[in-house]
Amino acid sequence: MPENAPALVFLxxxxxxxxxxxxxxxxxxxxFEPGGSVPLAQLGWRDLDGAEAxxxxxxDMTTFTGVRITPRGTPHAWRGVLAERPPDSTGHWFRVQGGEGEPEDLRLLVEDGGAPVARLTWADREGGGGTVVLRTRDLDEVASAGEVTDRVRDVRAGDEHTGASGAALNLLDGTSATWLSRRGADRLDFTLTEPVHLRHYVLVSAHGPADRDPCAWELRGSVDGHxxxxxxxRSDESFPGRHLARDFHVSRGSEADTPYRHLRxxxxxxxxxxxxxxxxxxFFxxxxxxxxxxxxxYATGGxxxxxxGIxxxxVAGAPRSVGDWRSFLAGFSADMLRVEDEDELHTVSEEQRSASWLGYDGATExxxxxxxxxxxxxxxPSYRSFLAASDGWSTMGTFMYSLRGTSTVxxxxxxxxxxxPVExxxxDLVGPALLVSDEGDAQYWLLDAGDVSPDGEWAAYVWASWYPGLGERHRSFADVVVDxxxxxxxxCGSEGRPVRPEGAEELLAAGRRAALDGRVGDALDAFLRAQEKGSGAAxxxxxxxSAFLDARATHHELRGxxxxxxxxxxxxxxxxxxxxVPLFLRAAGRNGAGDADHAIRLLAEIVPGLDLPVTAADSGAWIAAHRAPEPPAFERALVAARDLAARGATDEAWAVIKRALPEWYxxxxxxIAPVVLLTDPALHEVVTPRRARKAVFTPRGEQPDAED
Incomplete structure (x- = not known):
């Protein structure tokens, strides 16, 4: 393809x-622009799921013929005609490594509706070509973000097996819980808080029998829900493993470029x-x-x-040179000496304290x-320059007590x-493994000399006794230190001794406003960032x-x-x-009175001086006696809802609460939300998990002025 040419779209x-x-x-x-302007003759690729094309x-690059092979190995003849409208995506930009002369780039975009490309082969019209293997970033990494699943306010299925923990809401929580339908074909409707552009989506198989997995489906979008x-x-799809995530690109032309508030x-x-x-x-x-x-x-005849390339x-932001490391480590040292407890710095010498440098002299060449x-x-490179800046290190964060120097690595x-033991x-380790640390808090730091990036970096891992296997892969030693x-x-922020407290109050206020507006994802993000800056309220x-979205772990989170x-x-x-306290007791009591009694004793130790119920049997009366006041209109709705619930009219009770939610402040x-909906024993049958979720996605008001 000509250099700097736009992407081509084929129907x-x-x-x-x-x-x-x-x-x-x-x-x-x-x-696809691998340098130069020689016309492309052929492309072949294999994706992460094993499909090939x-x-x-x-x-003239106006038509093509070829073959596609599904992940199951089924071949199809394939052909296409150039469409007039180019896509809005510019593709992926790689900086080629190791070349001579001017820096060289690769522009790459291949989307056929399947998973990301893992291997690509090409040939041009002058006899040149090549093959590359691509590494994708994990979906949970920040750089691979763009996830909009947290914008989903509700999901409904034609059928859901709630009695077997198979509710449709389980699709959103990221745990091992699943959605289970008793039908062989069914529908899932997702309602979002705002319209989103959808680029790709991921389906994860459940733990049950593989013959229940979806095989064929359509994904649809709607602006208005009608x-x-x-x-x-999709047709003839399969999930070869349990808890297997498969990635699907949305590639239906102009339809995919429209933002949708409803997905089906x-x-x-x-x-x-x-x-x-x-x-x-x-959804992403x-x-x-x-x-x-x-x-x-290779070039023609070569x-x-x-x-x-990468x-x-x-690599922006990660220390690379010796100077980068000295600046980065000096700042890290100053932060640790300022906020860390003395007990955590027992290995630090007086000389290091006075120099505000928790490392050592740099190693000579x-x-x-x-x-x-x-x-x-x-x-x-990044580890080599680290050693030149400091030949080892004493305390690297809270859980790593010592990094080895040149004599002990x-x-x-x-x-x-x-x-x-290596086993x-x-x-995941390609090996051999280079040990760069002493033992920390039940952890070691390792570099994988067999997993080398194009710029010479070795993959880095933190092995810890609580991880299964190696744990998260980092691209380089510099990345693991930055993390x-x-x-x-x-x-430190979560413990109330923040390193960078600036902006915490503003983030807390932004989170409150977003929560009251029903923008749950924005609120959770703002609260998390404020928490990292030391805000206990956030x-x-x-x-x-989070308890309104899934209360199963609320007592553990409150305990922490x-x-x-x-x-x-x-x-x-x-x-x-x-x-x-009511939230804690409600969540802990889901597994029976014994757990609730234990929770009461535990809570008395965590927050001494509270007037707590004696046993779980007393908790209902205790919660009622200590209930926080609610706005007048909402309190009247609660009274009416409790009366209806006592008569078994749970749907009518919810209708009363639902109408009153916008009036809560x-x-x-x-x-930020009427927690009474989760804790009042009289409403337990009324406020289902789906209704609890709806409550916090419903915009609620600020307290009116006194003169109003």
Whole structure:
């Protein structure tokens, strides 16, 4: 393709062998610029799910013919015609590594409706070509974000097996809970708080029998909930594993470029069993992000040469040079000495304290070269420059007590003083593993010399006894240190000794406003950021808001909060008594009176001095006696709802509450929602999980002025 050319969009058809019938297929979007302006002749690719495709283009790049093979191995003839309208996506930008002369880029975009491309092969019209393997970033990484699932205010199914913990709301919570329908075909309707542009979505298989998995479906969008357009169509799909996440691109042209407030997953066929199941559904408004590519390329008549690159801007912010490290580590040292408890810094010397530097003198080039000679490998750039800035480190955050220096770093398999068997590391390690730390708080830091990025960095891991296997992969040593500093700041903030408290009050106010507006995702995000800056009130309000979405773990979250003095001090003992304690007892009592009795004893230890019920049997009367006052109109609605509920009219009771929700307003600064809906025993049968969710997505008001 010509350099700097726009992406091309092809309308495609497929034909299954032996049928003779051409059927509409997903559009193909292509932008591929590996340097130069030689016309492209052929592209072939394999995606993360194992599907494959090959497309041969005519000289003008206006048509193609080829073949597609599904993840199940079913082949289809494939053809396409260039459409007039280009897509709005510019594709992925990679900075090529290791070249000579001017910096070189690769622009890449291949979307065929399936999972992200994992391997790409090309040939141009002059006899050149190449192959690259691409690494995607994890869906939960910030750089791969754009997730809009938190904008879903409700999900409804044609059928849901609530008695077997198969409610449709389970699709949103990210736990092992599932949605289970007794039908072989069913529909899921998602209502969002605001219209969103949908780029791709993820379906996660459930833990039940594979024959209940969806096999064919349509994803539709609607602006008003009445008129629907098809965004994506799938058939003959499968989920080879349990709890397996599969990624699907939305590629229906202009329909996909419209923002929709309603999404419908119409499952038309399961995989042959009785019923349907799904573990999770996730929606994204941004493309799945890549990290890097490696491979080779060749010019006409030439031999293959290495070809590799990383996503442009990926390493921004991480220390790379010796100067970067000195600046970064000096700031980290100053932060730790300012906010960390003395007991946590017992390994720090007086000399380090006075210098405000928790490391050591940098290693000389001779020492680093000697280490590389001993290891038989060149060290990755960010780790090499770290050693030149400080030959080891004393305390790196809260849980890592010491990083090794040039004299003690070594291959894990060769170190006899480390009680960490290689088999503990799981199967993700390519190896060999370089141990760069001493033992921290039941953890070690490792670099994987077999997982090397195009810029020479080795993947880094924090192995901890509480992780299954290796834990999260970091792209480099620099990335794991940056993440450790972020984690340190988050932990200090949650404990009320923030590293960077500036802006906490503004974030708390923004979270309150968003919560009252029914913008739950924005509120949770603002509260989290305020919590990291030391706001105890934000930490508490985040738990309260989350309880309306899923109250199963609320007592554990409150237990972690209420023993922190700054949280209780900010929200006040009265609110703890009238709101937090009932929430705690309600969540803990879900498993029976025994758990509730234990919760009462535990709460008495966490927050001494509270006038608590003696046993779970007393909790109902205690909650009623300590209930916080509500706005007059809402209080009248509660009285009416309790009366209706006592007569078994739970739907009518909810209708009364629902009408009154917009009239609710906080009577104290740190209230954002009517927690009474979750804690009042008289309303337990009225306020179902779906209705609790609806309550916090409903906009609520500020307290009116006295003269009103």
């Amino acid at each position: 495609t058809e497929r034909q299954r062998a032996g049928t003779g019938e051409w059927l509409p297929d997903h559009r193909l979007v292509v932008r 090959v497309a041969g283009f005519d000289p 008129a629907w357009v098809t965004l994506d169509t 997953l119409e499952i038309t066929r399961n995989s042959g069993g009785s019923g349907l199941q799904l573990g999770r559904v996730r 408004s941004a493309d799945r992000a890549y990290e890097s590519f490696t491979g080779h390329r 031999a293959p040469t290495p070809y590799a 996503v442009g801007g990926l 001779d020492r680093i070269t000697a280490l590389e000679h001993r290891l038989g490998r060149t060290l990755p 070594g291959w894990l398999a060769d170190l006899e003083d480390v009680a960490l 503990y590391l799981g199967e 450790e500093r972020v984690s340190f700041e988050e932990l 930490a508490y309000l985040r738990v309260v808001l 909060l209420l023993h922190r003095p700054h949280v209780v001090a900010e929200i006040g003992t009265e609110q703890v008594r009238s709101e937090a 906080p009577l104290s600064p740190h209230r």
